[in-house]
Amino acid sequence: MKKIFLLIILLPLLILESCTTKKQMLYLQDLDSYANSTINYTSPKIQPNDILKIDVGDLNPLVAAPFNITSSTSNQQSSVEMMKLSGYLVNPQGTIMMPILNEVKVGGLTPANAEIKIKERLINENYLVNPTVQVRVLNNKFTILGEVNSPGVISFTEESISLLDALGLAKDLTYSAIRKDIKLIREVDGKRLVYHIDLTTASWMSNPNFRIRQNDVIVVTPNKLKVNSGGVIKDPLQLLGIAASLAALVIVIAN
Template structure:
């Protein structure tokens, strides 16, 4: 009788332990197959509510000064948060308001394209002869939700980062995360795009659309065990621990 009771209790534990297989857990299992492949990058476009740093330069700094917003002291210039406060906010219609030049349409352009537009305005309108223009987005960020160890809104300074970089910034996926279907949500050209990424393969890594850009949202869904538990179970190993404790109690009672 005791042996049958033990088998009845242990059988679900064995099944539970085998629910998550090695193939479902490991990242980039076929990465060697994609070694030495070409890398493709796509420049990100300026969006509504972006905060831009626009610097106009010239051989004579005095003539370029009126086209720049004063950032205050050197210590303030080194603070990204202070630069955001003094940066150019892109309006819903894609414009920024610059000194003297007034409204300039930059929405939908890459930072490099925006630099060309501003430079041409300065030259064609007779303000500067050979200016330099630098445009940079100051408030790059992405949101990551679900089965990661540190969900939230995470800033980054690069123009774009990889999905693996984003997961690393979120302190990796939890044990309960479904690695075969990571959702990437992006708003682009007035449309909402949804991509699905299988992290167990390296096939997606050559796709430039899977570079994380400004305002992207990553959603990591939980496996069935975590979802069905309503969030009470943080880790399948937690279930094994509880079951083992119950087994010990039952065996003590049976004696």
């Protein structure tokens, strides 16, 4: 009988030992220390497989029209998906094919720099006198995997978003997620970069590299309890319930 009571006492202790501590769970625990800190922004560069929307304008719309891809929609603004189908796909060499201008190298440029380059060609090659050019990436998306409530590929319309925005779009981290080591994988100029981010501190928030950009991948690792259970135990409270049921069963059998 003593062994049974010892088992009943030890089970909850083992469970509590495996549970995640407050310091491992709470986001941005030192946020007040970084209040009023400077926020730096950098524009992402255009990469292969980006789909661009390029609008060329002029005081006389008729002279600018040949440089624009026309849409077949009738009296309605094109949806994003329709614009993607008719947009400029950046090839592996970082170039696109524009009407009249033909091949234009945009890979490695920010959208703003691509606008300047196209505008200069239009002027220098005597096509337009004072054109306006707008370049926008249409297929911005990121992939988030692991311990989030809604993993998958998620689209966004902004040039970049914060990591907290990305986690919000994925319906937040699960209880089993390791918050001290969020992995951010990014491909830039043919190189794969890997960043490690500790969400329990706010020190990373001012780093422009940690804003989510086109084609980023976020990986959230599960804690040891989740890994050791093979995914069967999704929450320590679930384990506590199982342990309580086992303890009750042992008592019933002993009696």
